[in-house]
Amino acid sequence: MKELTIEATVKNIETVTEFVNTQLEELNCPAKAVAQIDVAIDELLGNIAYYAYRPGTGPVTVRVEVIKDPLSVILTFIDQGVPYNPLETSDPDISLSAEDREIGGLGIYIVKKSMDDISYEYKDGKNILKIKKKV
Numbered sequence: 634m635k636e637l638t639i640e641a642t643v644k645n646i647e648t649v650t651e652f653v654n655t656q657l658e659e660l661n662c663p664a665k666a667v668a669q670i671d672v673a674i675d676e677l678l679g680n681i682a683y684y685a686y687r688p689g690t691g692p693v694t695v696r697v698e699v700i701k702d703p704l705s706v707i708l709t710f711i712d713q714g715v716p717y718n719p720l721e722t723s724d725p726d727i728s729l730s731a732e733d734r735e736i737g738g739l740g741i742y743i744v745k746k747s748m749d750d751i752s753y754e755y756k757d758g759k760n761i762l763k764i765k766k767k768v
Contacts, residue, residue, distance in 0.1 A: 634697065636695060642690055653674060659697065660706070673747065677710050678695075681712050681714065684717065694706060694710075696708065702709045708766075709761060711760065711762075744764065748766070
């Protein structure tokens with residue numbers, strides 16, 4: 634397991650993505666899975682940056698774990714911001730046009746659909762969100 638603790642800001646999304654992609658390269662992870670994981674990092678870290686510590690900032694820890702059977706990657710995002718379970722938000726009605734849909738919710742919907750598993754818990758004053766992708 635490897636982890637990185639960094640300030641939860643939008644400008645650090647690239648740093649976190651590079652950190653995770655380094656681990657994925659070691660696994661010879663398929664390009665499609667890498668792209669899906671990168672989108673998840675952008676969405677999840679972006680939400681933490683925008684909402685967890687509002688109006689200030691705070692730390693986020695990103696853990697990368699590799700499971701051997703079946704070969705999978707688990708990313709864990711841990712922050713000490715306001716408690717928020719993004720899995721409780723309603724999925725957007727994707728049958729509507731972009732103009733007719735309510736704002737918000739599409740990013741987490743994409744993460745839910747592209748990952749093999751996603752879970753959330755609030756424990757010891759921390760938001761803990763895990764995503765799992767089989768590679």
